[in-house]
Amino acid sequence: MKIALKKKKIFIAGHNGMVGSSILRYFKKLGLKNIIIQNRKKLDLTNWNKVNKFLKKTKPDIVINCAGKVGGILANFTYPKEFLFENIYIQLNLLDACFKNNIRTYINLGSSCIYPKKSKQPIKEDYLLSGKLESTNEAYAIAKIVGLKSCEFYNKQFKTNYFTLMPCNMYGPNDNFEIKSSHFIPGLIKKFYTANRKNMKNVEVWGSGKAKREIMHVDDLASAIFFMLNKVEKKDKKVLAVLKKNSHINVGANKEYTIKQYANMIGKLFKKKINLKFNKSYPDGTPRKLLDSSIIYSMGWKPIISIEKGLREALEWYKKNVK
Numbered sequence: 001m002k003i004a005l006k007k008k009k010i011f012i013a014g015h016n017g018m019v020g021s022s023i024l025r026y027f028k029k030l031g032l033k034n035i036i037i038q039n040r041k042k043l044d045l046t047n048w049n050k051v052n053k054f055l056k057k058t059k060p061d062i063v064i065n066c067a068g069k070v071g072g073i074l075a076n077f078t079y080p081k082e083f084l085f086e087n088i089y090i091q092l093n094l095l096d097a098c099f100k101n102n103i104r105t106y107i108n109l110g111s112s113c114i115y116p117k118k119s120k121q122p123i124k125e126d127y128l129l130s131g132k133l134e135s136t137n138e139a140y141a142i143a144k145i146v147g148l149k150s151c152e153f154y155n156k157q158f159k160t161n162y163f164t165l166m167p168c169n170m171y172g173p174n175d176n177f178e179i180k181s182s183h184f185i186p187g188l189i190k191k192f193y194t195a196n197r198k199n200m201k202n203v204e205v206w207g208s209g210k211a212k213r214e215i216m217h218v219d220d221l222a223s224a225i226f227f228m229l230n231k232v233e234k235k236d237k238k239v240l241a242v243l244k245k246n247s248h249i250n251v252g253a254n255k256e257y258t259i260k261q262y263a264n265m266i267g268k269l270f271k272k273k274i275n276l277k278f279n280k281s282y283p284d285g286t287p288r289k290l291l292d293s294s295i296i297y298s299m300g301w302k303p304i305i306s307i308e309k310g311l312r313e314a315l316e317w318y319k320k321n322v323k
Helices: 018-029 048-058 073-078 080-100 135-158 184-197 218-233 237-245 259-267 294-299 307-321
Strands: 010-013 062-065 105-109 161-167 169-171 202-206 215-217 248-251 275-279
Touching (some): 073 080, 073 135, 105 135, 105 218, 135 161, 161 237, 169 184, 169 307, 184 202, 184 259, 202 259, 218 237, 218 248, 218 294, 259 275
Parallel strands (some): 010 062, 169 215
């Protein structure tokens, strides 16, 4: 495969996070060497002046935004102001600074929570803003909608290549395993590991366990990002035509299971039998979130990491790096 990105300077914002670190590994593996990174202590992405100065100095050709405040149901419900403001500032600062510095290609990352709580399934891109959002993560969803709509407006007004990939629930290396702020997969991995080590008989699962979710390994998302950027830089007519009509594109695994089923999958990674105990005082959130990823599939991309392999790798990474 011809890599059109070889000579491009690429700034990965948020390279220390789960998604950003996966992209960095993936791009380096493909031999891309002209990659720009900066940690948050030296570059505050919520400060427009600092973002503009950084992009003016480094002059990247492409900006990938993996930065932002993320968390599970409890974190979103507890700190809505932080999830709203921080994510809006980061997205708009990067977008506007990209435009001011003539950076024509920008890729934003959204979340499946942008879609209505009672959306038809599987969820198509044009279901956006067709109904009410899930209240537990409304602030985060609104922030992400602002980001993707901003990309759409820039493209319409200034003919830029600013677009958003909308992934399903991500998991993998460098995930957040702090139970009170994590998403459900890393939270369950930590709970099962602790229960196994301490010879506990039960693992608490928040909610009824009946809500359905679609998950995908973060390295598959990294491959989707590379796929899209490479097509854009090659000026692929089919891809550019799709992006002209769709400023955001779903990226999912096309499979869904209940929280209970995921908990059982993780439980099977341990030799000891551990029972599930559902705490229904916690909300289930959106009852079902299955993305229709037919647009990106039709372009020639699909995920390749199985759930079984991905969960096992996530557990092994946790054992080596967190515990």
